[in-house]
Amino acid sequence: xxxxxxxxxxxxxxxxxxxxxxxSVQPPAPPAAAPSQxxxxxxxxxPKPTATGAASKKPSNAGAxxxxxxxxxxxxxxFKGKAVKNIxxxxxxxxxxxxxxxxxxxxxxxxxxxxxxINPPAIAALKxxxxxxxxxxxxxDAVSGATYTSQSYQQSLQSALDSAKA
Amino acid sequence: MRHVEQVxxxxxxxxxxxxxxxxxxxxxxxxxxxxFHLVDARxxxxxxxxxxxxxxxxxxxxxxxxxxxxxxxxxxxDLWRDTDGYFxxxxxxxxxxxxxxxxxxxxxxxxxxxxxxxVNHYINxxxxxxxxxxxxxxxxxxxxxxxxxxxxxxxxxxxxxxxAIATSGTYERGDHVINPRTGEPARGLRSVTVVGPxxxxxxxxxxxxxxxxxxxxxxxxxxxxxxxxxAVVTDDGRAFSSAGLPAAV
Numbered sequence: 001x002x003x004x005x006x007x008x009x010x011x012x013x014x015x016x017x018x019x020x021x022x023x024s025v026q027p028p029a030p031p032a033a034a035p036s037q038x039x040x041x042x043x044x045x046x047p048k049p050t051a052t053g054a055a056s057k058k059p060s061n062a063g064a065x066x067x068x069x070x071x072x073x074x075x076x077x078x079f080k081g082k083a084v085k086n087i088x089x090x091x092x093x094x095x096x097x098x099x100x101x102x103x104x105x106x107x108x109x110x111x112x113x114x115x116x117x118i119n120p121p122a123i124a125a126l127k128x129x130x131x132x133x134x135x136x137x138x139x140x141d142a143v144s145g146a147t148y149t150s151q152s153y154q155q156s157l158q159s160a161l162d163s164a165k166a
Numbered sequence: 167m168r169h170v171e172q173v174x175x176x177x178x179x180x181x182x183x184x185x186x187x188x189x190x191x192x193x194x195x196x197x198x199x200x201x202f203h204l205v206d207a208r209x210x211x212x213x214x215x216x217x218x219x220x221x222x223x224x225x226x227x228x229x230x231x232x233x234x235x236x237x238x239x240x241x242x243x244d245l246w247r248d249t250d251g252y253f254x255x256x257x258x259x260x261x262x263x264x265x266x267x268x269x270x271x272x273x274x275x276x277x278x279x280x281x282x283x284x285v286n287h288y289i290n291x292x293x294x295x296x297x298x299x300x301x302x303x304x305x306x307x308x309x310x311x312x313x314x315x316x317x318x319x320x321x322x323x324x325x326x327x328x329x330a331i332a333t334s335g336t337y338e339r340g341d342h343v344i345n346p347r348t349g350e351p352a353r354g355l356r357s358v359t360v361v362g363p364x365x366x367x368x369x370x371x372x373x374x375x376x377x378x379x380x381x382x383x384x385x386x387x388x389x390x391x392x393x394x395x396x397a398v399v400t401d402d403g404r405a406f407s408s409a410g411l412p413a414a415v
Contacts, residue, residue: 125387126406131399136310136320141301142179143320144359145312146335147268147292153177157310157318158290162179165168 074100136161167191173202174268175212176292182279183286183302194284198275202291205271208234211262222260238263238270241366249374250385254346257377269332269369272296276365294332296365308414314357314399321405322359322397325414330365334358334372345377354379356401360386361412362394372396 074097083092096104136143136157143157153159167188171178180198182191210216217235220226228239242255242263255263272289276296279287286299288307297307306327310320314337324331334343335358341351358375360368371394375382383406386396390408397407407413 124390124409126383126396126398126408129405129407131313131403131405132321133313133316133319134310134321134323135318136323140308140310140320140323141181142288142290142295142297142307143293143310143312144290144295144331144333145293146314146333146338146357147294148176148338149292150172150175150177152338153292155317156293157312157320158179158293159170159177162168162170165181 074102076100167195169195169199171199171202173199174206174210174271174291176268178202178272178292179288179290181288181301182284183299184284186283191284194279194282197282198279198289201275201278202271205234205267208232209238209263209267209271211260211264218261218263238266241270242266245367245370245374249370251346252374252377252382253370254344254377257344257346265373266366266370268292269294269330269364270366273330273365293338294330294365294369296330297326298328300327306414311357311359311397315403321357321399322407322411323414324361324412326361326412329361329363329412330368331359331361332365332369332372333360334369334376336376343373343376345379352377352379354401355382355398356403357399358382358386359397360389360394361396362389362392368394 076097076099078094078096081093094106095102140161142161145156145158148156148158167182169180171180178199180195182194184191186194207213207215208217211218211222213219217226217231221228221231221235228236231239239255242253245253245266246255253265255261255266268291272291272294273296276287276289276298279289280298284298286301288295288297293312295309297309301307306325309324309326309331311322311324311331311333312335313319313321314335336343336352336356343352344350345352355376355378358372360372360375362368362371371386371389375386375396375398378385380400383398386394386398387408389396390410395408395411397405397411399405
């Protein structure tokens, strides 16, 4: 994993945090077909901060191992960012690199947390319709509505039905 | 036989459509009303001597409470989990299980009526209805859902044999439903109706969706797989319903 690729994925992860709400309402995107998946989280070659004394004894030799590449180019493949938790759930971004350029970027929808329950995938949504205004008349036996008090019952349609039956 | 009882801060309408003697029907109605008054005395947050009030003041612990109250506390905890925290008996700070108690007490009353031989009846507690069997003329019960702006009109008419219809809305008692995430009154939905087998759950689901606001539309859609259908009107007058809503024809 190149440092530049890690930076790109990191930036996308941050973006995903910001747009988490919007992403959560979109249908799940199928995972990109991965010719060579590298998980940043577990990849041992991921650059780590060198804060410890042991690490600072010797300069990192990561640069020496770098294959020759054009400056600014990314290694081809599909790279997944670290799964990040926010209050809307867990989001994970991935990018696809072809010929050294990012050709696709996407984020998973939250699988856990609030959005997972409020915005579950693959559930038929309620359908929108015209709000009707009908006279109930003799057509109904009872009326359901927001809870009325003993007082407001007197003005309710249910009260009228009860009076008619009494 | 139709009877209206003033109890639990609202009016409860009971209709028994069974072919029984007036004396038998009156006795059944009387037993149901006794039960509702017992529930009121035990669960009211307005009566200082109620079990809920004593629990609130710390005079008793949950272990000291009646089996009914312990059931209600357990059910509220389950619903808190099942609704992602949006049905919250502590949304206002102190314990207030009223949002569960009303539907549950009607559910219990209807079961007792059924076991006592009334197979055709409905109980409407302040707008939340449990029904069984059929109406006096033989067809399914026909229930109107009140139009959220015009009190004398209905927006839907549903036909139901056995089942429950609960509606939560902001038009009767104002901002009484709190979004527990924000502590602010619920916004976005004006009326949420949930139809399903159990009134206690239907009522709690309707209240939870109202607290969620517009994201509640998607949450309600998920309930259809559990047998709970819904009809919703937003604050700006858009209407939504689930595919399985039992509309009358």
